[in-house]
Amino acid sequence: MAEDSPELLRAAANKKLGQHFLFDPDILKRAALASGPVEGRDVLEVGPGPGGLTRALLDNGARKLVCVEMDDRFADALQTWPEATQGRLSVERGDAMQISLASLMERYDLTAPIKIIANLPYNVGTPLFINWVLQSEQIGEMALMFQKEVAQRICAKPGSKHYGRLAVIAQAVTRPRMAFTLPPGAFKPPPKVASAVVVTERLPTSEAYPHLEALQTVTAAAFGQRRKMLRASLKPIMSETVSAEELLNSAGIDPTRRAETLSQAEFRKLTSEWLKVQPSSSKA
């Protein structure tokens, strides 16, 4: 990181790219190992920046590390690292939102289940996370730094003010937990809000919910009008033949309840019942 490329310490942080850097070796080691050992594992890091976390991942024994970085100043510097020359570190230039996980895994010959470990740019953290959740068969664990509020939304339980679509979708295939939080002053330059590292572990196949596309449709309707009773909020996704009330009754859920009170198990049941009443071509 800084030692490898001191000029980068002076490089102006690009706000549009969510650049808030970490330089404290203890924090970086904590983030690198938050999801357990990286020794012998293949790892994807999005947004290595000046490379503090990258260095911690390499020093702690990651087998192969692929970094996706949009800022050429950092990509150029990382490419000069000895590990890059030796082939243990690969740098992919570009927008992580546009690069599929499958293509990265194939091109760099990564072995599943990989780990994804990153201090994510705030502006694209949530959509990147959702994409990874939807492809979770390839991913063993993730340790991701988000704005604290996003981290709370991922880990939230029913009834809490943070509970919503993100929690239901994340918890359908992973077990998320908040590993630690950091104040703005831990970063250079400091962001406006606190941050937190979320660690997710993939659920065993027998416990993961397979119909994620349908779950996204049902949760979008249910939480789209959060304050409404489910019998009203689900109306837009119902056909003429089955009413929202009938669907809820078949799932054993009181139609006057609101989305924020439904457990993960109830959302799964509701989604599976909803799928049963869809025309076969649209079943996910």
Ligand code: SAM
């Ligand atoms: N990992 C470094 C650290 O902890 O010090 C930097 C983290 S900084 C919060 C986010 C990094 O993501 C920046 O280096 C930024 O250039 C990069 N970045 C922002 N948007 C990106 C995108 N869409 N795809 C890939 N990298 C991106």
